Amino acid sequence: MTEFMFDAREGLNKRQQRYCKAIFGEIPPHATVYNGRKMNIAWAAILADAQNTTERFIDDEVLPRIRFGSEPLASSDSHCPDCFAAKHTFHWPGCPIEVCMACRKSGTDCKCKIGYFDGSV
Numbered sequence: 316m317t318e319f320m321f322d323a324r325e326g327l328n329k330r331q332q333r334y335c336k337a338i339f340g341e342i343p344p345h346a347t348v349y350n351g352r353k354m355n356i357a358w359a360a361i362l363a364d365a366q367n368t369t370e371r372f373i374d375d376e377v378l379p380r381i382r383f384g385s386e387p388l389a390s391s392d393s394h395c396p397d398c399f400a401a402k403h404t405f406h407w408p409g410c411p412i413e414v415c416m417a418c419r420k421s422g423t424d425c426k427c428k429i430g431y432f433d434g435s436v
């Protein structure tokens with residue numbers, strides 16, 4: 316049993332909390348360990364689902380998403396400090412640390428905003 320009681324919002328920023336509520340209606344007060352990182356159980360499900368989105372359309376081009384750890388200035392962290400994606404896995408699509416495969420800028424600087432979740436559900 317890896318599930319345990321947990322502060323539902325621990326580690327989740329406001330944008331991530333809004334996304335959780337939009338998908339699940341609430342943020343469940345349980346944690347799990349996903350890819351070696353303790354996190355909210357709903358967030359683990361969201362991250363698992365994010366692994367299914369491996370590419371995105373930009374104009375007429377299909378481009379592969381860039382995984383955590385493959386950024387031009389990759390950090391040595393084992394997990395993304397924002398969305399908790401493990402190294403070599405895909406970020407949550409709204410993660411500002413994910414690098415855009417079209418302009419090679421991070422989510423906060425990218426103007427393409429392809430699939431970027433800005434909190435306005």
Ligand SMILES: [Zn+2]
Nearest residue numbers: 395398406410
């Ligand atoms: Zn991330």
Ligand SMILES: [Zn+2]
Nearest residue numbers: 415418425427
């Ligand atoms: Zn971009």
